[in-house]
Amino acid sequence: MIDPSEALTRIVSGLPLSGTETVSLMEAAGRITAAPVLARLSNPPADVSAMDGYAVRAADTTAGAELRITGEAPAGHPSAETVTAGSCVRIFTGSVIPDGADAVLIQENTTRDGDRLTVTQPVTSGRFIRARGQDFTCGQPVIPAGKRLSARDIGLAAAANCPWITVRRRPRVAILSTGDEICLPGDSVPPGSIIGSAAFMLGALLKEAGADPVILPVAKDTAGDIRQAATGLATTDMLLTIGGASVGDYDLVKAALGEAGLVTDFWKIAMRPGKPLMFGHLGDTPVIGLPGNPVAAFVCGIVFVLPALRGMSGETPSGDNGREKARLACDLPANDLRFDHLRAALTRDENGILLATPFPKQDSGMISPLATGDALILRDAHAPAAKAGEICDIIRFGHRDD
Numbered sequence: 580m581i582d583p584s585e586a587l588t589r590i591v592s593g594l595p596l597s598g599t600e601t602v603s604l605m606e607a608a609g610r611i612t613a614a615p616v617l618a619r620l621s622n623p624p625a626d627v628s629a630m631d632g633y634a635v636r637a638a639d640t641t642a643g644a645e646l647r648i649t650g651e652a653p654a655g656h657p658s659a660e661t662v663t664a665g666s667c668v669r670i671f672t673g674s675v676i677p678d679g680a681d682a683v684l685i686q687e688n689t690t691r692d693g694d695r696l697t698v699t700q701p702v703t704s705g706r707f708i709r710a711r712g713q714d715f716t717c718g719q720p721v722i723p724a725g726k727r728l729s730a731r732d733i734g735l736a737a738a739a740n741c742p743w744i745t746v747r748r749r750p751r752v753a754i755l756s757t758g759d760e761i762c763l764p765g766d767s768v769p770p771g772s773i774i775g776s777a778a779f780m781l782g783a784l785l786k787e788a789g790a791d792p793v794i795l796p797v798a799k800d801t802a803g804d805i806r807q808a809a810t811g812l813a814t815t816d817m818l819l820t821i822g823g824a825s826v827g828d829y830d831l832v833k834a835a836l837g838e839a840g841l842v843t844d845f846w847k848i849a850m851r852p853g854k855p856l857m858f859g860h861l862g863d864t865p866v867i868g869l870p871g872n873p874v875a876a877f878v879c880g881i882v883f884v885l886p887a888l889r890g891m892s893g894e895t896p897s898g899d900n901g902r903e904k905a906r907l908a909c910d911l912p913a914n915d916l917r918f919d920h921l922r923a924a925l926t927r928d929e930n931g932i933l934l935a936t937p938f939p940k941q942d943s944g945m946i947s948p949l950a951t952g953d954a955l956i957l958r959d960a961h962a963p964a965a966k967a968g969e970i971c972d973i974i975r976f977g978h979r980d981d
């Protein structure tokens with residue numbers, strides 16, 4: 580059994596980078612940039628007003644001074660007037676500042692009679708002017724390569740006049756469930772059978788992560804069926820198998836794919852759940868053999884498959900794979916030799932500090948605590964007993980860097 584951190588390093592090193600495609604702004608949300616996004620416009624594109632009022636020369640605005648209104652510049656309609664000594668131009672939030680003006684006098688600090696304006700409070704030079712390019716300038720890289728595009732990034736790209744963005748192609752991931760007992764949701768379920776929920780749970784996880792999962796037909800527990808199902812992977816960036824990874828007489832995935840040319844890198848890791856995890860290559864296609872227990876398959880999905888997909892998408896790693904700190908809500912016994920992932924609920928104490936409460940049953944066949952839980956508590960191999968209130972590492976479900 581190898582250590583899970585060693586397993587992760589072996590999986591992510593040497594994975595090919597996905598190709599690129601250029602997509603429209605709305606398609607780009609959640610995708611990973613393949614190149615820096617360069618602004619095609621400065622923001623704001625000109626000096627503009629931050630308020631409704633009058634473009635003035637600040638020096639003219641002594642209290643009681645009278646100014647002549649020589650024109651109007653609604654937003655989108657810059658004025659050709661130049662503000663000169665004793666004159667001003669009516670402007671609005673977003674209007675381009677006319678030549679000659681160096682401040683905006685808000686209308687609340689004036690009284691108006693026709694085209695005559697009386698200053699009731701002076702304004703200082705530069706006040707209420709948003710300087711051209713104060714947000715970003717044309718040509719500036721506003722979004723780096725390797726960034727998952729958030730809604731805020733999409734807004735930034737739009738403001739930078741970039742309607743198309745070059746992103747990494749979604750990795751195509753084939754998911755193969757194995758087992759004579761596996762039925763599909765909606766099937767009539769004969770005695771001894773169960774629903775192959777793990778493929779759908781993994782597929783949804785991968786979809787959320789920006790991959791393109793394809794659920795293959797279920798393979799029976801025969802070497803021939805498994806081999807057959809794993810052929811035709813030419814357009815697939817990764818194959819995930821579920822089940823048949825352990826040591827039973829019908830756990831045939833490794834052997835069957837071996838006959839099809841699988842080169843195994845490792846099999847079995849010191850981790851709970853997920854001990855029988857397998858990794859190798861079928862030709863150029865990376866293959867991750869996930870355990871059949873659905874919780875084990877999902878936890879391995881979070882711990883290994885998501886970082887692998889991030890690597891293939893060129894996403895800049897967060898460094899901690901989404902780890903956060905919380906306080907244990909109860910005592911925990913010492914851990915054995917397998918790094919553990921305890922399904923847990925999160926609450927907050929009276930000071931707003933996160934509290935993690937592990938569920939009493941940690942059976943890796945139980946899907947409901949996984950679905951209702953909020954996070955995994957991480958326990959190192961051989962971790963000593965821990966007391967309630969101690970700090971622990973957690974990974975939140977649905978963690979997103981947005």
Ligand SMILES: Nc1nc2c(c(=O)[nH]1)N[C@H]1C(S)=C(S)[C@@H](COP(=O)(O)OP(=O)(O)OC[C@H]3O[C@@H](n4cnc5c(N)ncnc54)[C@H](O)[C@@H]3O)O[C@H]1N2
Binds near residue numbers: 760761773822826944
């Ligand atoms: N003697 C030993 N037995 C087992 C060991 C071991 O070290 N020695 N490891 C255990 C661990 S840990 C795990 S995890 C499981 C994983 O075994 P497999 O990957 O071979 O999985 P299966 O035996 O095919 O299935 C296990 C369990 O999960 C159900 N299953 C399978 N596929 C799905 C699916 N797509 N969706 C939902 N549920 C699925 C299957 O019916 C079984 O109940 O092995 C332990 N045994």
Ligand code: MOO
Binds near residue numbers: 850853
């Ligand atoms: O990896 Mo298994 O689910 O630990 O029991």
